[in-house]
Amino acid sequence: xxxxxxxxxxVADQAGAGEQVEAFVARxxxxxxxxxxxxxxxxxxxxxxxxxxxxxxxxxxxxxYAGTLDHxxxxxxxxxxxxxxxFGTPDEWAGMATPDGVPPADVDLWREALASYPTDxxxxxxxxxERTTLALxxxxxxxxxxxADVLAESAVATSTGIAQAGRATGCYVSxxxxxxxGSETQTGFGFSVxxxxxxxxxxxxxxxxxxxxxxxxxxxxxxxxxxxxVFDPFVTAQFLGVLSATLNGESVLKGRSLFAHRVxxxxxxxxxxxxxxATNPLAFSATPLDGEGLATRRSVLIEDGVLxxxxxxxxxxxxxxxxxxxxxxxxxxxxxxxxxxxxxxLTPGTRAQPELVAAIDDGVLIQMVQGLHSGVNPVSGxxxxxxxxxxxxxxxxxxxxxxxxxxxTIQRMLQDVVEIGGDVEWxxxxxxxxxxxxxxxxxxxx
Amino acid sequence: xxxxxxxxxxxxxxxxxxDGDEDTAEAGDEDTGSVIVMIDQxxxxxxxxxxxxxxxxxxxxxxEDKRSSSAHLxxxxxxQVTSGRDRGAGIRxxxxxxxxxxxxxxxxxxxxxxxxxAAAAAARKGGGGSNVVALDRRPTRPVNDVETFPETVAKATxxxxxxKANDAARSMSGAVVQVSAxxxxxRRRLLVANSDGLLTEDDQVRTLxxxxxxxxxxxxxxxxxxxxxxxxxxxxxxxxxxxxxxxQAAQRALTKLDSRPAPSGQxxxxxxxxxxxxxxxxxxxxxxxxxxxxKGASVFRNRVGEQVAAPWITLVDDGTMTxxxxxxxxxxxxxxxQRNVLIQDGVLTDYMWDFLRSRKEGHAQSGNGRxxxxxxxxxxxxTNTFVLNGTEDPDAIIRATDHGVYVAxxxxxxxxxxxxxxxxxxxxAYLIENGELTDPIREGNLIGNGPQVLKDIDLLGNDFxxxxxxxxxxxxxxxxxxxxxxxxxxxxxxxxGTAA
Numbered sequence: 014x015x016x017x018x019x020x021x022x023x024v025a026d027q028a029g030a031g032e033q034v035e036a037f038v039a040r041x042x043x044x045x046x047x048x049x050x051x052x053x054x055x056x057x058x059x060x061x062x063x064x065x066x067x068x069x070x071x072x073x074x075x076x077x078y079a080g081t082l083d084h085x086x087x088x089x090x091x092x093x094x095x096x097x098x099x100f101g102t103p104d105e106w107a108g109m110a111t112p113d114g115v116p117p118a119d120v121d122l123w124r125e126a127l128a129s130y131p132t133d134x135x136x137x138x139x140x141x142x143e144r145t146t147l148a149l150x151x152x153x154x155x156x157x158x159x160x161a162d163v164l165a166e167s168a169v170a171t172s173t174g175i176a177q178a179g180r181a182t183g184c185y186v187s188x189x190x191x192x193x194x195g196s197e198t199q200t201g202f203g204f205s206v207x208x209x210x211x212x213x214x215x216x217x218x219x220x221x222x223x224x225x226x227x228x229x230x231x232x233x234x235x236x237x238x239x240x241x242x243v244f245d246p247f248v249t250a251q252f253l254g255v256l257s258a259t260l261n262g263e264s265v266l267k268g269r270s271l272f273a274h275r276v277x278x279x280x281x282x283x284x285x286x287x288x289x290x291a292t293n294p295l296a297f298s299a300t301p302l303d304g305e306g307l308a309t310r311r312s313v314l315i316e317d318g319v320l321x322x323x324x325x326x327x328x329x330x331x332x333x334x335x336x337x338x339x340x341x342x343x344x345x346x347x348x349x350x351x352x353x354x355x356x357x358x359l360t361p362g363t364r365a366q367p368e369l370v371a372a373i374d375d376g377v378l379i380q381m382v383q384g385l386h387s388g389v390n391p392v393s394g395x396x397x398x399x400x401x402x403x404x405x406x407x408x409x410x411x412x413x414x415x416x417x418x419x420x421x422t423i424q425r426m427l428q429d430v431v432e433i434g435g436d437v438e439w440x441x442x443x444x445x446x447x448x449x450x451x452x453x454x455x456x457x458x459x
Numbered sequence: 460x461x462x463x464x465x466x467x468x469x470x471x472x473x474x475x476x477x478d479g480d481e482d483t484a485e486a487g488d489e490d491t492g493s494v495i496v497m498i499d500q501x502x503x504x505x506x507x508x509x510x511x512x513x514x515x516x517x518x519x520x521x522x523e524d525k526r527s528s529s530a531h532l533x534x535x536x537x538x539q540v541t542s543g544r545d546r547g548a549g550i551r552x553x554x555x556x557x558x559x560x561x562x563x564x565x566x567x568x569x570x571x572x573x574x575x576x577a578a579a580a581a582a583r584k585g586g587g588g589s590n591v592v593a594l595d596r597r598p599t600r601p602v603n604d605v606e607t608f609p610e611t612v613a614k615a616t617x618x619x620x621x622x623k624a625n626d627a628a629r630s631m632s633g634a635v636v637q638v639s640a641x642x643x644x645x646r647r648r649l650l651v652a653n654s655d656g657l658l659t660e661d662d663q664v665r666t667l668x669x670x671x672x673x674x675x676x677x678x679x680x681x682x683x684x685x686x687x688x689x690x691x692x693x694x695x696x697x698x699x700x701x702x703x704x705x706x707q708a709a710q711r712a713l714t715k716l717d718s719r720p721a722p723s724g725q726x727x728x729x730x731x732x733x734x735x736x737x738x739x740x741x742x743x744x745x746x747x748x749x750x751x752x753x754k755g756a757s758v759f760r761n762r763v764g765e766q767v768a769a770p771w772i773t774l775v776d777d778g779t780m781t782x783x784x785x786x787x788x789x790x791x792x793x794x795x796x797q798r799n800v801l802i803q804d805g806v807l808t809d810y811m812w813d814f815l816r817s818r819k820e821g822h823a824q825s826g827n828g829r830x831x832x833x834x835x836x837x838x839x840x841x842t843n844t845f846v847l848n849g850t851e852d853p854d855a856i857i858r859a860t861d862h863g864v865y866v867a868x869x870x871x872x873x874x875x876x877x878x879x880x881x882x883x884x885x886x887x888a889y890l891i892e893n894g895e896l897t898d899p900i901r902e903g904n905l906i907g908n909g910p911q912v913l914k915d916i917d918l919l920g921n922d923f924x925x926x927x928x929x930x931x932x933x934x935x936x937x938x939x940x941x942x943x944x945x946x947x948x949x950x951x952x953x954x955x956g957t958a959a
Contacts, residue, residue, distance in 0.1 A: 061562070
């Protein structure tokens, strides 16, 4: 880690008069195993590293990156970034982050146990997952069972005083299942994630993979109508991912958020409280530092249905007359920092999913959605997605249904939230899952 | 999860946040020669030999040197110009049904030997031995012709395109409230050497431009998008002017300001030529990839020789289609690209193949073994996938439709190949009432089932066109793909709107 920080510092220190320089350096070691029918299909191990350098002069930004860390590459990257500066448009708000005195949360994301975990054990976990899944139901096939892990380190330094480094470990198992009863096939998936192999729950991954596929056998295309939907936690987390684009301070400044100018208004049902908090160690995307090296922090975005604020990077904070909320995002060394939510969660209610279902007369439990990237527009708010799940009739789960869409708008869905479950589940994405009940959604099918 | 596969438009904004880095581009050295000497032949032979030292029947070195350049405009400002370089090698060793893979950014002999050792260890099967590899350099038949290598064009010239597009879009109407535009070029030089003696190289140049417009009206915000991308150099902009592209994107956003909620339920859908190749990409393209078929994760398994589509449907995947976004001279396993007829007159003729699947089933490779970068294992991927012309006049297709939806631009899509259920987004669409286009409708997904939809295409136009460049995602890897089709009608598709 200190090695990476030294590299970043050496680059940042080369800033000339009137020039700001930022270097982001990353290194990753990863392994992945896929097994099929009791044999290893492939096993990959690799290390990759790279550097991204951003230069700002007279309000103009230039950027360059390289997927290597030798001296020659680093010198070339800095020279290219400087050369690119000339072509930017001056922007009075452009600038690097500066230290703001907020101490990074004490979140330890590194598990030494993963660093020394032997390859044979990784293969064994994937094989165990395949075996366990197949044993659950004779109608099941496993398309693939996987184990993957990553050990990641990164450092960021700027000529404005930022010098931070961090590291994290992560691993998961996943299984893709096919239920085949001879006349039709249905599919499912299951997974379990953690920071070290001890966190992995193979039995849960197998059970989820089996249930999701088997319970869809016999699925029909439902009739079109308006009804109440219950999002499974996995679907809610994806929905929050879409919602996050509307709560981003940079989108607001650029006129791309449907919530611009609505702070203080009731944008959701009063039982909705939405928080972004990457300092929560339970979050898969937990991190003490944001993409610019500032401390992450807890931000309440919607409280009791009222819009409170947007998340900010240093750029959007400066330009909007507020300050960074520690929400700079960074996709890796190949990109410059952006702005976005890091770890969203809805404040949970108290009831478990079966109790939520019991309260619904005509509804559908949405188990999977398809095409969130193609049918949802976070600028206009239009929401339409392919879905599959189980009908709810008179408070009970009924027939499996598929090949239909659910549609509404993001604005209406927030107002139409009826209940939030008590079953918070942190998933491998930047939002937590929880069962979510929304009324008056259009189901479009036969 | 290999079976959930999706296609996105190039540079699609992730979660609505603009991200300049998706328009990758390559700038850099002045060497525009055709012979790529990334690694000495003797080094390659020694590395392949040691890769097989611990057993295994096949070893391969894939090396890549990719330079990119991009520029991004948003909110009236050129936010940044980016240059990137990524180079490295991936080594795989195949022993029985097991593949070991390792990659490295260190292209020295020592770096490659270390990766070879790691790949060999991953594929170990006991045994071991020695294997002398002698490489035979095979010339590549170039599919694409580059006139102006983007690295020879001044950065200022590239940036000018952005401001030109921004001005053109904003001058359309005061209701245009935001514009973002991206320019990107990339030059990807690759080398493949394997223990069968193959040594081959390719030099792939791609250039693209995209624009995203936000318009504001009484009913809120609407967006319009356009893009163009080809496997050629800067001459892309002689083919089509960016101002025309910008006006089209702006017009799309403005038109949608007056849109009505999309209908819900099943109805006939007419899809404009060159806008809906993604329909076939999702409805059957992925399901015809031999790796998914081989694992029983495709509804098209065991169906070669059967009538799977209406008799007027002939579906082709063609990596040799000059200059198209998915055009390649060789695939990422070194196999020359080719034209593959997948469905002939409605009858399924063949799947698409990569090295591993071909080897397992004793089938010829089809030039579809592709990967995103040297960090990834190759798998079966599409190139340019399209449906050949039918005979109908496109206007007559609309006139023949009493009540339905006309889709003028499709967004991305996603398919579950094991069930055949797929969705795709409509980003510009109109109602058809009494054989005429009427009101624009709001965005949404359409959903259908691949095998059913192929049979339900009841009218096929004679106005074939290729569509916008796309990025196809499978197992976490994105590769450039093209698609195309004439105007066509599906007699029943489910529209995912909210109106009754």
